[in-house]
Amino acid sequence: MRWDREVDVLVFGAGMGGMCAALFAAHEGLDVLLCEKTEQVGGTTSTSAGTVWIPGSAQAKRDGVPDSIDDARRFLEAEIGTRALGVREAFLEAGPAALDYLDVRTEVKFRAPPRHPDYHSNQPGRALAGRALAPLPFDGRLLGKDFARVRPPIAPFMVLGGMMVGKDDIPILLKPFASLKAFTAAARLLLRHATDRLRYRRGTRLVMGNALVGRLFYSLRARDVPIAFDARLVELVKGADHVDGAVVDIGDKRQTIRARRGVILATGGFAPSEKLRAEFMRALPVAHSNAFAGASGDGFQAARAAGAAVDDRHTSPAFYFPSSLHKDTVYPHILLDRAKPGLIAVNSDGRRFVNESDSYHDFVEGMLRANAATPSVPAWLVCDRSFIRDYGIGLVHPGAGRRQIERYVADGYLKRAETLMELAQLIGVDGKTLLRTVQEHNAFAEAGVDDAFGKGGTEYNQFNGDPANKPNPCLRPIVEPPYFAVAVYPSTMGTCVGLSTDGDARVLDPDGRAVGGLYAVGNDMASLFRGIYVGPGITLGPALVFAYRAVMRIKNG
Numbered sequence: 001m002r003w004d005r006e007v008d009v010l011v012f013g014a015g016m017g018g019m020c021a022a023l024f025a026a027h028e029g030l031d032v033l034l035c036e037k038t039e040q041v042g043g044t045t046s047t048s049a050g051t052v053w054i055p056g057s058a059q060a061k062r063d064g065v066p067d068s069i070d071d072a073r074r075f076l077e078a079e080i081g082t083r084a085l086g087v088r089e090a091f092l093e094a095g096p097a098a099l100d101y102l103d104v105r106t107e108v109k110f111r112a113p114p115r116h117p118d119y120h121s122n123q124p125g126r127a128l129a130g131r132a133l134a135p136l137p138f139d140g141r142l143l144g145k146d147f148a149r150v151r152p153p154i155a156p157f158m159v160l161g162g163m164m165v166g167k168d169d170i171p172i173l174l175k176p177f178a179s180l181k182a183f184t185a186a187a188r189l190l191l192r193h194a195t196d197r198l199r200y201r202r203g204t205r206l207v208m209g210n211a212l213v214g215r216l217f218y219s220l221r222a223r224d225v226p227i228a229f230d231a232r233l234v235e236l237v238k239g240a241d242h243v244d245g246a247v248v249d250i251g252d253k254r255q256t257i258r259a260r261r262g263v264i265l266a267t268g269g270f271a272p273s274e275k276l277r278a279e280f281m282r283a284l285p286v287a288h289s290n291a292f293a294g295a296s297g298d299g300f301q302a303a304r305a306a307g308a309a310v311d312d313r314h315t316s317p318a319f320y321f322p323s324s325l326h327k328d329t330v331y332p333h334i335l336l337d338r339a340k341p342g343l344i345a346v347n348s349d350g351r352r353f354v355n356e357s358d359s360y361h362d363f364v365e366g367m368l369r370a371n372a373a374t375p376s377v378p379a380w381l382v383c384d385r386s387f388i389r390d391y392g393i394g395l396v397h398p399g400a401g402r403r404q405i406e407r408y409v410a411d412g413y414l415k416r417a418e419t420l421m422e423l424a425q426l427i428g429v430d431g432k433t434l435l436r437t438v439q440e441h442n443a444f445a446e447a448g449v450d451d452a453f454g455k456g457g458t459e460y461n462q463f464n465g466d467p468a469n470k471p472n473p474c475l476r477p478i479v480e481p482p483y484f485a486v487a488v489y490p491s492t493m494g495t496c497v498g499l500s501t502d503g504d505a506r507v508l509d510p511d512g513r514a515v516g517g518l519y520a521v522g523n524d525m526a527s528l529f530r531g532i533y534v535g536p537g538i539t540l541g542p543a544l545v546f547a548y549r550a551v552m553r554i555k556n557g
């Protein structure tokens with residue numbers, strides 16, 4: 001084999017998994033090259049909330065919400081039994097060390113919000129805070145001209161032509177006159193944004209996934225880690241039982257690059273790939289994805305061609321959002337509307353089928369279950385005028401005025417009617433049934449208990465509700481015309497099916513033997529959660545931890 005170039009470690013994909021792997025490798029003194037097939041870093045990570053689920057961290061203890069690994073172990077046992085036990089233990093054992101490593105040596109830093117519950121917050125060992133960590137905001141100006149290389153969030157997650165808004169910013173921006181503190185904070189945000197827009201195409205105050213990517217990129221640059229853009233993995237070069245390097249298209253040149261110590265695949269799984277969805281999600285009515293289009297299965301397919309085994313033994317083959325569709329936007333209904341009081345979801349029968357305030361993944365699982373008996377794709381989120389005023393729905397912002405509402409009604413995104421019977425007709429469901437469903441829901445709201453599906457019944461439900469709404473933060477009667485509905489469809493946010501690995505992220509063959517020299521992290525690696533969405537941050541957390549384990553394995557042999 002004639003090699004054009006040689007490095008110790010060759011990493012493919014500049015999202016969470018790949019950027020972390022390259023950063024760990026560089027700090028361990030390895031000669032590393034990070035190849036990214038697009039002109040920007042970030043992949044799906046840059047459009048994410050940036051939360052990592054890593055139990056028992058020093059950061060949680062520092063921030064006053066300590067978490068215990070033993071509790072997390074009990075929780076995972078209750079959630080997923082004994083499946084993926086080896087990989088799970090490796091994750092639990094290395095998580096805090098991996099976080100500390102970044103915290104001490106790089107600008108990749110996290111904090112533990114005072115409250116961020118696991119999704120099944122009634123299970124033994126669950127955490128209400130301390131397990132889900134958020135990246136600290138980041139000042140994009142520090143990147144200089146490299147700021148343009150950070151993939152931006154999707155447009156609906158920004159306001160005023162490119163200002164990022166975190167969960168904590170929303171109440172301040174919605175009610176700037178509520179207090180002097182709110183006013184000062186809102187004025188500061190707006191002023192910063194106005195100044196940014198004089199020099200940049202979007203705001204430079206980065207939060208959530210964009211802050212995480214900004215911090216990773218800044219830390220890579222600070223360490224002079226080489227990043228090849230427009231550099232696409234074509235295929236792996238494999239000897240008898242060892243991956244020695246890869247064929248890479250860089251710009252219009254094809255190169256063979258030798259990896260003396262290892263190749264790490266971090267190309268983001270295959271959530272947007274129709275072909276692979278057809279293979280691994282047969283017969284599921286899931287036709288949309290929120291993942292970055294470039295995360296289309298390249299690493300996964302290259303590894304399969306090199307003899308890697310696929311691990312598809314998951315309760316669900318992918319993680320889902322319920323998403324509404326508007327032009328090219330697949331808008332995920334994550335936490336701003338479904339759990340709030342005064343909204344229900346109905347299927348084509350006009351009946352509710354799920355606890356609307358459960359996690360986005362569980363909502364879709366409920367939708368897919370219901371769909372087996374009654375068409376439930378799309379399902380309809382139904383609310384009244386007061387709900388839109390207070391919380392907004394999908395792309396329609398809280399407090400939306402007439403113009404915004406008219407625009408979305410005119411293009412069909414938002415259905416509107418003066419009566420529930422008329423709304424039912426517009427969305428094609430039986431009017432009398434919808435009326436009965438709303439009446440029953442309203443009676444539950446008066447009583448504060450949803451006897452049908454338990455909306456607002458768990459700590460997690462209540463966390464996303466409205467604490468000012470009594471007695472149940474997730475229930476309020478739907479009574480004020482006009483009435484509105486938005487259609488939601490299941491969409492993939494990421495894949496659970498992935499390459500079979502051991503606890504050091506070494507890719508395994510069908511006999512369970514490691515394919516020498518080959519590692520997979522992020523969504524290229526099969527999810528250790530086996531298709532059960534246990535809490536916030538369960539793809540980015542493992543991406544970070546297994547990048548650490550892979551590099552330590554490469555370093556120490």
Ligand SMILES: Cc1cc2nc3c(=O)[nH]c(=O)nc-3n(C[C@H](O)[C@H](O)[C@H](O)COP(=O)(O)OP(=O)(O)OC[C@H]3O[C@@H](n4cnc5c(N)ncnc54)[C@H](O)[C@@H]3O)c2cc1C
Nearest residue numbers: 013015016017043044045049051233268522523537539540
């Ligand atoms: C709206 C939204 C919110 C989310 N919030 C969270 C959250 O808060 N916490 C959480 O844990 N998860 C969250 N997720 C899921 C999470 O973002 C993804 O699971 C995660 O970003 C995947 O990381 P990755 O490193 O595997 O891939 P990515 O971040 O997608 O990066 C993959 C990179 O590989 C590159 N690539 C692809 N093919 C090649 C090739 N052939 N050669 C070279 N490079 C290649 C791509 O261009 C891309 O840059 C969210 C997802 C969405 C859509």
